[in-house]
Amino acid sequence: MLQARVDKNLCVGCRLCIELCPAVFVRSEDGTAYSQLTDIPAEERQSCQEAADACPVDAIKVAEVPATITFDVKTRK
Numbered sequence: 001m002l003q004a005r006v007d008k009n010l011c012v013g014c015r016l017c018i019e020l021c022p023a024v025f026v027r028s029e030d031g032t033a034y035s036q037l038t039d040i041p042a043e044e045r046q047s048c049q050e051a052a053d054a055c056p057v058d059a060i061k062v063a064e065v066p067a068t069i070t071f072d073v074k075t076r077k
């Protein structure tokens with residue numbers, strides 16, 4: 001799955017990523033941006049990458065990551 005992460009220590013809150021890809025990036029209370037999705041859908045991938053490329057401080061990283069596997073916890077009887 002594709003994930004986008006914003007480094008809050010680098011983000012200057014210019015909102016460019018939010019304008020370019022509002023389905024993924026939103027503004028937090030402290031003015032920095034963050035990704036609200038854990039798996040970027042196919043239709044948002046291009047605009048998400050454009051936002052990462054446009055970030056003036058290179059605060060956005062977009063990468064494929066392995067999907068998380070979860071197990072149901074069952075107790076033995």
Ligand code: SF4
Nearest residue numbers: 011012014015017055
């Ligand atoms: S484009 Fe970069 S600096 Fe601007 S709000 Fe988004 S992450 Fe922050």
